[in-house]
Amino acid sequence: MVTQYKNLINGEMISTSKMLDVVNPANEEVIGQVPCSGEAELNQAVAAARAAFPAWSKKSIEDRRAVVQAISATIKENSDELFRLLTAEQGKPHAQAQGEIIGASMMAGAQSTLDLDDEINEDSDERLSRTRRVPVGVVGGIVPWNFPVMMAVQKIAPALLSGCTIVLKPSPFTPLTTLRLAELIKDVAPAGVVNIITGEDSLGPLITGHPDIDKITFTGSTATGKKIMEGASKDLKRITLELGGNDASIVLPDANVEKVAEQLFWSSFTNAGQICVAAKRIYIHEDIYDELSTAIAEYAKNVKVGDGAQQGTAVGPIQNKKQYDRVLELVQDAKDNGYKFLVGGDHDPDVPGYYMPITILDNPPEDARIVAEEQFGPVMPLMKFSTEEEVIGRANASEYGLAGAVWTADPDKGVEIAEQLETGTVWVNEFLHLSPFAPFGGHKQSGFGAEYGKEGLLEFTYPQVITVKKDNVPA
Numbered sequence: 453m454v455t456q457y458k459n460l461i462n463g464e465m466i467s468t469s470k471m472l473d474v475v476n477p478a479n480e481e482v483i484g485q486v487p488c489s490g491e492a493e494l495n496q497a498v499a500a501a502r503a504a505f506p507a508w509s510k511k512s513i514e515d516r517r518a519v520v521q522a523i524s525a526t527i528k529e530n531s532d533e534l535f536r537l538l539t540a541e542q543g544k545p546h547a548q549a550q551g552e553i554i555g556a557s558m559m560a561g562a563q564s565t566l567d568l569d570d571e572i573n574e575d576s577d578e579r580l581s582r583t584r585r586v587p588v589g590v591v592g593g594i595v596p597w598n599f600p601v602m603m604a605v606q607k608i609a610p611a612l613l614s615g616c617t618i619v620l621k622p623s624p625f626t627p628l629t630t631l632r633l634a635e636l637i638k639d640v641a642p643a644g645v646v647n648i649i650t651g652e653d654s655l656g657p658l659i660t661g662h663p664d665i666d667k668i669t670f671t672g673s674t675a676t677g678k679k680i681m682e683g684a685s686k687d688l689k690r691i692t693l694e695l696g697g698n699d700a701s702i703v704l705p706d707a708n709v710e711k712v713a714e715q716l717f718w719s720s721f722t723n724a725g726q727i728c729v730a731a732k733r734i735y736i737h738e739d740i741y742d743e744l745s746t747a748i749a750e751y752a753k754n755v756k757v758g759d760g761a762q763q764g765t766a767v768g769p770i771q772n773k774k775q776y777d778r779v780l781e782l783v784q785d786a787k788d789n790g791y792k793f794l795v796g797g798d799h800d801p802d803v804p805g806y807y808m809p810i811t812i813l814d815n816p817p818e819d820a821r822i823v824a825e826e827q828f829g830p831v832m833p834l835m836k837f838s839t840e841e842e843v844i845g846r847a848n849a850s851e852y853g854l855a856g857a858v859w860t861a862d863p864d865k866g867v868e869i870a871e872q873l874e875t876g877t878v879w880v881n882e883f884l885h886l887s888p889f890a891p892f893g894g895h896k897q898s899g900f901g902a903e904y905g906k907e908g909l910l911e912f913t914y915p916q917v918i919t920v921k922k923d924n925v926p927a
């Protein structure tokens with residue numbers, strides 16, 4: 453019997469008559485069913501969030517902080533159950549699923565310590581001018597399938613801390629852990645403050661266009677981000693867009709080959725490459741290209757691809773059939789063009805599950821689809837470069853601007869190059885590190901606005917300036 457999950461609306465777990473199947477990508481078996489919500493459920497959830505907003509927004513930030521901290525603690529206390537469910541629906545290996553759940557708890561806990569202090573603009577004999585941050589109201593959160601719990605929590609925590617209420621929609625591919633979390637936190641926040649409803653992609657535009665939602669915070673593809681912007685333009689909703697990326701890693705000739713090979717591998721293949729900030733193009737200086745590409749390929753041969761629930765698996769399946777087909781198409785394109793493979797390339801179509809072997813390409817041209825497009829899968833192109841100027845130009849020649857990395861024995865040189873990259877984040881000698889206290893966001897078609905840090909929190913507020921003329925009051 454397949455477990456049926458429910459929506460969280462106004463503090464209660466509620467079913468719908470129509471349900472959606474959720475599949476385990478490791479074996480293509482149905483492992484759960486979730487509500488197929490439509491306009492009626494959305495209207496209920498938005499009405500609950502709207503009704504809860506006045507009291508919630510008037511609570512002190514300390515009271516709201518306590519609720520965010522209680523959510524963080526609930527995630528941690530239930531991490532064992534949650535990470536297993538996450539592997540079953542998302543595919544990532546147990547250790548990485550545990551990392552996501554514990555990480556979501558930690559990030560929410562850390563974000564809860566942020567403050568929204570007033571700022572004094574002028575305090576003169578004439579006037580006192582002060583800016584206060586006012587919560588925008590009801591937030592619609594829309595989440596993708598690669599880090600479903602982390603992304604949900606990184607929207608819920610700052611929304612609540614700022615004084616907003618939220619209606620959140622997980623991806624139809626990965627809604628189970630989020631709905632289980634909904635059940636666990638249903639009594640932690642007052643009824644209506646957090647609402648979580650699931651449905652098909654078609655639920656998304658209903659959220660974007662809903663007249664009683666004040667802001668959309670979205671993480672997902674650039675194509676969907678553009679639709680969201682269009683939908684939100686009708687009533688000028690505020691939007692935060694965290695979109696796709698085609699992140700470049702640049703390895704300078706002084707990098708320690710032995711040390712960086714393994715790290716470069718995981719910067720690309722963690723979560724089977726399905727990370728917006730994964731290294732998706734790796735540029736290696738020609739002096740060390742042969743040595744480093746051989747070291748990465750050798751390392752890759754010992755990494756086990758398989759069911760994330762099985763011990764020893766380090767790379768799981770691709771999360772869903774649509775993405776699997778897209779990655780296969782990019783690999784086929786590379787084959788059709790005669791590009792050279794260092795590792796992988798051939799999958800077994802008869803094995804159930806969306807498995808793709810670790811695949812590494814040897815110096816494909818810059819206009820190859822696998823280089824120019826976001827692959828979002830376990831396939832990585834390695835490319836040769838000669839000069840700094842050339843590689844910076846190649847890294848920046850992208851419609852995306854999310855993140856990037858520089859690997860070098862000279863951190864100052866790394867920073868010099870980092871400052872020339874047109875992206876929201878650049879790592880020097882590390883990868884995938886996000887801080888709850890630093891803004892995370894993209895440039896160009898990777899989106900705008902930020903999550904995390906003070907800037908991320910401010911996105912859920914608008915500035916209200918109150919000015920008092922001091923010398924205009926009758927004595």
Ligand code: NAD
Nearest residue numbers: 595596597622623653656657672673676694695696697728
């Ligand atoms: P997606 O855009 O297909 O879906 C994301 C969410 O949007 C899902 O919940 C989906 O149901 C919903 N949706 C679909 N159509 C919609 C519409 N017309 N209006 C409103 N909502 C709609 O993305 P995905 O395939 O789930 O995720 C992969 C993409 O997300 C990749 O491009 C990746 O780079 C990006 N991503 C970005 C970040 C970041 O922080 N920048 C993080 C993770 C993933």
